Amino acid sequence: MAVRSHSTRVQSFSLSGYHGKPTRGTVTIREFNREQRMRRALEGLGKWWGVALLSVFIPVAHFVLVPSFLLYGMWQLCQRLGTAELATDAHGACPDCGTEQTFELAPRWRAPQPVTCKQCHRGLRLTVPS
Numbered sequence: 001m002a003v004r005s006h007s008t009r010v011q012s013f014s015l016s017g018y019h020g021k022p023t024r025g026t027v028t029i030r031e032f033n034r035e036q037r038m039r040r041a042l043e044g045l046g047k048w049w050g051v052a053l054l055s056v057f058i059p060v061a062h063f064v065l066v067p068s069f070l071l072y073g074m075w076q077l078c079q080r081l082g083t084a085e086l087a088t089d090a091h092g093a094c095p096d097c098g099t100e101q102t103f104e105l106a107p108r109w110r111a112p113q114p115v116t117c118k119q120c121h122r123g124l125r126l127t128v129p130s
């Protein structure tokens with residue numbers, strides 16, 4: 001059975017702020033098939049359950065840490081199982097202050113979504129032109 005490496009596509013978007021003309025940017029979107037989602041989900045679960053296991057050795061704090069990490073692991077599992085498209089490397093210029101930057105996006109790709117300029121800290125809106 002051939003295992004295909006993850007597929008990516010580059011999506012262009014437009015960013016609008018309070019004033020100024022909307023600017024253009026691009027984002028790389030990784031698509032996961034069912035098998036890749038399952039693998040990523042199990043990796044996430046394994047990582048956090050590993051942390052939970054290590055927390056057992058921290059006195060007193062382990063009463064809080066161990067169940068928290070176990071729950072967080074489960075949460076990660078659910079999140080990753082549901083993530084078919086992951087957005088990375090969102091590049092663009094802020095329409096308000098003009099600073100070129102990489103934007104922090106929600107891990108699960110969706111558009112429109114709100115983003116924040118790192119320079120002027122204004123809320124911007126990322127949309128995909130149809």
Ligand SMILES: [Zn+2]
Nearest residue numbers: 094097117120
């Ligand atoms: Zn800005």
